[in-house]
Amino acid sequence: MNENTSSLADLRRDIDEIDDGLHRLLLQRAGVVMRIAEEKRRLGTSSALMRPGREAEILRRRCESSDGPLPPLVLARLWREIISAFTRMQGPAEVALFAPRKSASYWDLARSHFGAGTPINLHASAAVVIDAITARGATVGILPLPEEDEPAPWWPQLMANGTDSPHIVARLPFVAERGGNDVLEAFVVAPMEHEATSADRSLLALGSKNEISRARLVSAFRTAGLEAKVLSRIPPRGKFSEWLDLVEVEGHARRGDRRIDQALAGDAGVERAVVLGGYPIPLRVG
Numbered sequence: 001m002n003e004n005t006s007s008l009a010d011l012r013r014d015i016d017e018i019d020d021g022l023h024r025l026l027l028q029r030a031g032v033v034m035r036i037a038e039e040k041r042r043l044g045t046s047s048a049l050m051r052p053g054r055e056a057e058i059l060r061r062r063c064e065s066s067d068g069p070l071p072p073l074v075l076a077r078l079w080r081e082i083i084s085a086f087t088r089m090q091g092p093a094e095v096a097l098f099a100p101r102k103s104a105s106y107w108d109l110a111r112s113h114f115g116a117g118t119p120i121n122l123h124a125s126a127a128v129v130i131d132a133i134t135a136r137g138a139t140v141g142i143l144p145l146p147e148e149d150e151p152a153p154w155w156p157q158l159m160a161n162g163t164d165s166p167h168i169v170a171r172l173p174f175v176a177e178r179g180g181n182d183v184l185e186a187f188v189v190a191p192m193e194h195e196a197t198s199a200d201r202s203l204l205a206l207g208s209k210n211e212i213s214r215a216r217l218v219s220a221f222r223t224a225g226l227e228a229k230v231l232s233r234i235p236p237r238g239k240f241s242e243w244l245d246l247v248e249v250e251g252h253a254r255r256g257d258r259r260i261d262q263a264l265a266g267d268a269g270v271e272r273a274v275v276l277g278g279y280p281i282p283l284r285v286g
Helices: 003-043 052-064 072-089 103-114 126-135 214-223 258-264
Strands: 095-098 120-123 140-144 167-172 175-177 186-190 200-208 228-234 243-250 272-280 283-285
Touching: 003 072, 052 072, 052 167, 052 272, 052 283, 072 103, 072 175, 072 283, 095 103, 095 126, 103 120, 103 140, 103 167, 103 186, 120 126, 126 140, 126 186, 186 272, 214 228, 214 243, 214 258, 258 272
Parallel strands: 095 120, 095 140, 167 272, 175 283
Antiparallel strands: 140 186, 167 186, 200 243, 200 272, 228 243
């Protein structure tokens, strides 16, 4: 064995030792996760409950502190597999996916985020996805981003707004290449309120008897210290008896947020406001 061969053998032994160490740490992490599951059961908390906000913060720490040769997109995919696998250890997890168009692309988006072992069920309508997470045991639903003038908008179905009602809790993909063209995006919906993280956006549904200009709405929120933009608008038609606006605001907002009350207390003309949830702002890397 020459010197070069010996050097390679030593390096490969180093890799084997690192792999053994990683494996031991994963098993150690699994033990902690099982203790968390036991504590949740003791407290009567759902053992399958996902924590989108905490998961986002984990990925932010891992990707933002990475200065080595491993690409952040690869690092994020590895951690998403780890997070999803350990979540499933705490109880069954299931994804309800609305994908009547671009089904393969939405499937890839869901699989990339929720891991190789999480069951994903395709559904032909948003209503069925929402029913799956409210009545049929699905853990989360994945729905396309709302668009202007879409014939069957799904977001008004979230306006019931009970504590256990479906809320928007994440936006996919959470990690994507900066400047990437035609990135397919979606919202994650789950029967929980969205968690605050270090960087968030929140979504509100506004109901009004009369049409209100977008500029007037944006101005009202800015007066209360909230930067906002109107994502979608539905005029009174069919089952909708009022003007509905989907508004995104910077930061984390929950039911009863005084800033929302302040924004709508003046002459904005809004008669009701419902917080539909929110999401940790995704990372753009590269």
